[in-house]
Amino acid sequence: MNYVFHLLIYFGVYAILAMGLNLVVGYCGLLTLAHAGYFAVGAYAYALGTLAWGMDSISALLLAFAAGGVLSLLTSLPTWRLKGDYFVMASMAVQVLIYSAAYNWVNSEAPLGSLSNLTNGPFGIAGVSRPVIFGCKLTSLGAMAAYSLIVAAICMGVCHLLQTAPWGRTLKCMRDDELATKNLGKNVQLLKVQSLSVACALAAVAGAIYASYTSYIDPSLASMDQSILLLSMIFVGGMGNLKGPLAGAAILLLIPEVLRFMNIPDAVAAEIRVMLYGLMLVLIVRFKPEGVAGDYKVN
Amino acid sequence: MQTNDREVVLEAEGLAKSFGGNAVLTDVNFKLHRGEVVLLQGANGSGKTTLLNILTGNLKPDGGTMRKSATLGRTWQDVRLFASQTLSDNIATATPKQPGENPLKALFLAWKARREERRNAAEVADILAKMGLADRSAVFGSNAKIAEAKFVAMVRAIRVGAKVLFLDEPLAGLDHAETETVLTTLRALVKKYGLTLVVIEHALNIPKILQIATTVWTLKDGKLSVGTADTADEAAGGELRTWLKSLAAGGALIETGLPGGAHLTIATRQADAQPVLAVTNYKVNRGARPVIAEPISFALKEGDIAILEAPNGWGKSTLLESIAGLVPAVAGKVELQGEDVTALPVWKRARKGLRLNRAAGTLFTQATVQENARLNHVTEPILPALSSRKAGSLSGGESRRLSFEAVLNNPEAKILMLDEPFQALDITESARVRRSLSNSQKTILVTVPRGRYI
Numbered sequence: 003m004n005y006v007f008h009l010l011i012y013f014g015v016y017a018i019l020a021m022g023l024n025l026v027v028g029y030c031g032l033l034t035l036a037h038a039g040y041f042a043v044g045a046y047a048y049a050l051g052t053l054a055w056g057m058d059s060i061s062a063l064l065l066a067f068a069a070g071g072v073l074s075l076l077t078s079l080p081t082w083r084l085k086g087d088y089f090v091m092a093s094m095a096v097q098v099l100i101y102s103a104a105y106n107w108v109n110s111e112a113p114l115g116s117l118s119n120l121t122n123g124p125f126g127i128a129g130v131s132r133p134v135i136f137g138c139k140l141t142s143l144g145a146m147a148a149y150s151l152i153v154a155a156i157c158m159g160v161c162h163l164l165q166t167a168p169w170g171r172t173l174k175c176m177r178d179d180e181l182a183t184k185n186l187g188k189n190v191q192l193l194k195v196q197s198l199s200v201a202c203a204l205a206a207v208a209g210a211i212y213a214s215y216t217s218y219i220d221p222s223l224a225s226m227d228q229s230i231l232l233l234s235m236i237f238v239g240g241m242g243n244l245k246g247p248l249a250g251a252a253i254l255l256l257i258p259e260v261l262r263f264m265n266i267p268d269a270v271a272a273e274i275r276v277m278l279y280g281l282m283l284v285l286i287v288r289f290k291p292e293g294v295a296g297d298y299k300v301n
Numbered sequence: 302m303q304t305n306d307r308e309v310v311l312e313a314e315g316l317a318k319s320f321g322g323n324a325v326l327t328d329v330n331f332k333l334h335r336g337e338v339v340l341l342q343g344a345n346g347s348g349k350t351t352l353l354n355i356l357t358g359n360l361k362p363d364g365g366t367m368r369k370s371a372t373l374g375r376t377w378q379d380v381r382l383f384a385s386q387t388l389s390d391n392i393a394t395a396t397p398k399q400p401g402e403n404p405l406k407a408l409f410l411a412w413k414a415r416r417e418e419r420r421n422a423a424e425v426a427d428i429l430a431k432m433g434l435a436d437r438s439a440v441f442g443s444n445a446k447i448a449e450a451k452f453v454a455m456v457r458a459i460r461v462g463a464k465v466l467f468l469d470e471p472l473a474g475l476d477h478a479e480t481e482t483v484l485t486t487l488r489a490l491v492k493k494y495g496l497t498l499v500v501i502e503h504a505l506n507i508p509k510i511l512q513i514a515t516t517v518w519t520l521k522d523g524k525l526s527v528g529t530a531d532t533a534d535e536a537a538g539g540e541l542r543t544w545l546k547s548l549a550a551g552g553a554l555i556e557t558g559l560p561g562g563a564h565l566t567i568a569t570r571q572a573d574a575q576p577v578l579a580v581t582n583y584k585v586n587r588g589a590r591p592v593i594a595e596p597i598s599f600a601l602k603e604g605d606i607a608i609l610e611a612p613n614g615w616g617k618s619t620l621l622e623s624i625a626g627l628v629p630a631v632a633g634k635v636e637l638q639g640e641d642v643t644a645l646p647v648w649k650r651a652r653k654g655l656r657l658n659r660a661a662g663t664l665f666t667q668a669t670v671q672e673n674a675r676l677n678h679v680t681e682p683i684l685p686a687l688s689s690r691k692a693g694s695l696s697g698g699e700s701r702r703l704s705f706e707a708v709l710n711n712p713e714a715k716i717l718m719l720d721e722p723f724q725a726l727d728i729t730e731s732a733r734v735r736r737s738l739s740n741s742q743k744t745i746l747v748t749v750p751r752g753r754y755i
Contacts, residue, residue: 160408163408164407167401167414167415167418168402168418168421169402169403171386171390171393175386175391175394177385178383179381179384181359181381182377182381182382185357185359186394186458186461188394200404
């Protein structure tokens, strides 16, 4: 049963990440490689909040949310001038910046959370505690799974309200034709800032849940591999609606688990998993460019 | 003039714009009055679209001033509907100040946002019903017929609250009946709703616009002159037929009726020529949607010039794309010089000399004019004054000319299929295209909308 709970926790985390990324890629048409960076921002904010700055779990979660939202400006401001490949490059730069900060913002003589040792560098941060909600510490995996799924459900509700409102429709219009959208009097710069801040804040919330579950975080959370995995989720599952990201998160989460039951050695399974991800992407782009359950056809 | 007593809604003084040292607008001055219907005319490349872009805030002028006292809206030559949105949503999006456009209100005042959205949707449904498009409201922008798209684009601009509407070629690509409907709508917009219109049209549609125009603006040498309807350049109708007849050996044209109200007219220039393109019992779908549902057949001999005239939505472009190999045939076959090429991919058909020139998107926009010519193996200069300009920076008319000249002079192209080559051309350009086609010895199939030329 613990195994199922473990999967559900991870599903909650990846579902939140994929739903947020869908807002940027599927609704705005902006291909970002920085999303894992905001996942890491949330994880670090939560870890530092609870371990170094004496915050309770809820406050630390809100801190992560706010940090993701504010730092999203690093990605959204370049969209005012950059499009297409150039925006992808800018988002990659943001990802490298966050990864570098996580890796290098360390001073072994300074206490964790101080200005000279914010991330503890390559050593990461261990001992992140499980969340305490209304005085109840979520020590069991079942409680943690419920927490992860409840937060994912709240995020899903937020995404649903936004995507089905005129705001979501205007984002899609901007994706289809930015110039025509501007000529209807819509502030496309503000729309980009809004969508990226929501997406990055959601990624940070996912990071906070992840940190509280694994109790250990390091700079690899912000790696390019993570960003590509998240993009794979929405490409495979589909974009432009709510079902697609959820389907993608489930599919890419379950692939390595299937290999686990095939008695393949871990080292080999890791390689096969990457190959399967690649194969799935190729097949999806070739035969079902809108993904398994998406509305937006990638071209 | 009566309109001059009315309120000035837009005024410009000394507007100027250059691109890479090439002065397009040098000194543009005008006053636009409420209720005026202006025809904006000028030769291809004279700066009509540039002026429109400046007036609607899409381009910054190098100099000059503008004053406006009304909201401006515009439509585009290439329509620009939101492809992934339904016709209904294309209009609904334009509604200003929707509470649900603010994400905080969408989240925390969701009930209010949804109530306003329901009201907006009901108003849009009413508009579509009045336009006779109630049953098309769920059609996506990408699947809309050209006339529907143009109507929705106009309504979308008005929905924003525009009192001055700039219309870039509102009649282009429309057949006779659709043109009349658009003109009736434009009249109603001016009379019932007091809108002011500035319309750009190419020469062949100018007589139609003059039915409603009160003023004519003519752009020439970077300056704008204001005149009356008498000063407009009008093109004579029926000239294509006369031209085609003059090409035919013995003056006789071969005329064939095709299903769906289409008409194929062939001028055979060489009496003893061999067939080079034969299309037999041909049917085409676009995705799952049948486009050419009833089988059609025709054959062209070497040196023939043929005009396929058909109503919009008939499938002229799809047919040409299918013959070129871009869209697979459902039934029938295509033969080139007697060889069945139905199963061949597009590049193999191109190597056999079959070339398609689409109405848009045929240029490499990041390459220069000269590079585009060379990619078509054309060594003679095309648009020599613009040879170092990127193709993407050319005006609509210049792009059409480059695209047309490149494919016409491509030594590897033996059979040309030209999709609406006369669209967006002024009188001079239209005559030049006819001359170029006359001088070419290639086999040429041209499409035109029904009722416009023949």
